[in-house]
Amino acid sequence: MKKIVDVSLPIGPVHPVFKEPCRIKCVTNGEYVTSAELELGYVKKGIERIMVGRPWQEVMFLAERVCGICSVIHNYVCIEGMERINDIPVPDRAEYLRVVLNELDRIQSHLLANYSYCYTIEHETLAMYLLNLRETAMDALELITGARVTCSYIIPGGVRFDLTPEKENTLRGMLDHIDSELTRFVHMFKGGSMIALRSKDVGMFTREEAIESHSVGPTARASNLDNDCRLFHPIYKKLEFKSILLDDGDNYSRIMLRFLEIFQSTKLIRSCLAQMEPGIIRGGGIIGEGTSKWSGEAPRGELTYEISTDEFGRVKKISIRTPSIMNIEACVHYMLKGVDSAADVTSTYISSDPCIACNER
Amino acid sequence: MVTFLYENDLREMKLIILSSPLHEVTLKILCEKYGVRRQILRKKLxxxxxxxxxxxxxxxxxxxxxxxxxxxQSIEHAFGASLITRQIPLLTEDEMNSxxxxxxxxxxxxYDKIPAxxxxMTMIREVLSS
Structure with missing residues (x-):
């Protein structure tokens, strides 16, 4: 006779599907997960404390190093927050270039997240296709900024480099390539019966749970909770940005939403390129004394910087709230509860696009 | 009873989390609201x-x-019932309902509403300090 017993199932800190170390402790009844806990602390950086007392010229570089996957948005939000302390104006062209870079960063981050998911559910072919396509986005980042990860492109009062007409044409070609290839891959994802079996109705996350845990980004939007910071950003308003929402709140809809957002990002970049007028890209400006709180939409959701500086622009106090803090908590306490196979624990966890580097800032 | 092999002592890491600037602000508000000392609340958390x-x-x-x-003006609002049972679950639903x-x-x-x-609040404080 089959006997079901309570089992403690620790996963990690080192696991083939985890990009970064963490330990999930599941309590299971058979394979049915009744509750889960998360253990962090393997890669704590203490970056907020490192920033205190340093001038803004150093802090803007440190901010990028909070996360290696979404470094651009940390740079973007940190600088925009600092600009608000002294009302530093930003030229229009630079504003559009910032959006171009941010959306390219979103594309590569979403592709990496979806690669990880496909790899976790053992669809390695599609995973490798996605990882290969991510290289196009990384090349586009390198084309504009000269670097792939820590670009340091955004500075107070503008951006570092302009986009020449030749580079603009190359970028358009890259966007076309991303769109055409991704259409094919999304078709593969939608048509894969095994993918649907592993993803649909797994890791359910309702809208109410998303509100309760303050879930953000694609994880919340896949549960029909619209809290996209781009809706309130002045330049995105000019681009008539509208967020994409899905209803199901399962693994499948979280992955599908990221695919849809990649198409949206390529569209936004094209709109920027069309609307961008020639002009200066940096107006200059230095940071003085003051306090500001500013949020931006990272690939994983709302990223908030609360900065307080002294008269020389040295950081007196800084707090960073990254989206993974909310999303990982939501995943561990809501999505994993009720998963009925041990194999689905890792895939559900990866579907929330967890970033331990952000969480352990 | 479920037990794990290789358990780490997480107190030090948990204290580092609770020492972040945002946590300091939130904990200060909670301590003022319920009249408990910060170290007691930290330990409970x-x-x-x-x-x-x-x-x-x-x-x-x-x-x-x-x-x-x-x-x-409800009593639930005065106690912050949903805060300490649902958002930051320091008390169980049963304890709060009681x-x-x-x-x-x-x-x-x-009895007058304010002393009641x-x-x-004293009862909540006792549970938090226990």
């Missing part, structure tokens, strides 16, 4: 919560704060 929930305390508090309306029930009984027995709420 570290005993009850896992690290992901500890990290998410400021965001969860923000959600509760947004839900509140100034016109709400305190609310006792407070309601006192008010219906002719104050006594309810």
């Amino acid at each position: 570290m005993d009850l919560f896992d690290m992901s929930l500890l990290e998410n305390i400021p965001a969860r508090y923000e959600v509760w704060e947004k839900e509140q309306t100034e016109t709400d 305190i609310i029930q006792q407070t309601n009984d006192k008010i219906s027995a002719g 709420i104050s006594e309810g």
Whole structure:
């Protein structure tokens, strides 16, 4: 006779599907997960404390190093927050270039997240296709900024480099390539019966749970909770940005939403390129004394910087709230509860696009 | 009873999480609201919560704060019942319901509302300090 017993199932800190170390402790009844806990602390950086007392010229570089996957948005939000302390104006062209870079960063981050998911559910072919396509986005980042990860492109009062007409044409070609290839891959994802079996109705996350845990980004939007910071950003308003929402709140809809957002990002970049007028890209400006709180939409959701500086622009106090803090908590306490196979624990966890580097800032 | 092999002592890491600037602000508000000392609240949080929930305390508090309306005069609102049972689950639903029930009984027995709420707060404080 089959006997079901309570089992403690620790996963990690080192696991083939985890990009970064963490330990999930599941309590299971058979394979049915009744509750889960998360253990962090393997890669704590203490970056907020490192920033205190340093001038803004150093802090803007440190901010990028909070996360290696979404470094651009940390740079973007940190600088925009600092600009608000002294009302530093930003030229229009630079504003559009910032959006171009941010959306390219979103594309590569979403592709990496979806690669990880496909790899976790053992669809390695599609995973490798996605990882290969991510290289196009990384090349586009390198084309504009000269670097792939820590670009340091955004500075107070503008951006570092302009986009020449030749580079603009190359970028358009890259966007076309991303769109055409991704259409094919999304078709593969939608048509894969095994993918649907592993993803649909797994890791359910309702809208109410998303509100309760303050879930953000694609994880919340896949549960029909619209809290996209781009809706309130002045330049995105000019681009008539509208967020994409899905209803199901399962693994499948979280992955599908990221695919849809990649198409949206390529569209936004094209709109920027069309609307961008020639002009200066940096107006200059230095940071003085003051306090500001500013949020931006990272690939994983709302990223908030609360900065307080002294008269020389040295950081007196800084707090960073990254989206993974909310999303990982939501995943561990809501999505994993009720998963009925041990194999689905890792895939559900990866579907929330967890970033331990952000969480352990 | 489920036990894990290779358990780490997480107190030090949990304390680092609770020492972040955002946590300091949230904990200060909670301590003032319920009249408990910060170290006692920290200990309670570290005993009850896992690290992901500890990290998410400021965001969860923000959600509760947004839900509140100034016109709400209920006892649940005065106790912040949903805050300490749902958003930051320091008390179980049963414990909270029992305190609310006792407070309601006192008010219906002719007790003034303000001292009754104050006594309810003392009961919450006792649970938090236990």
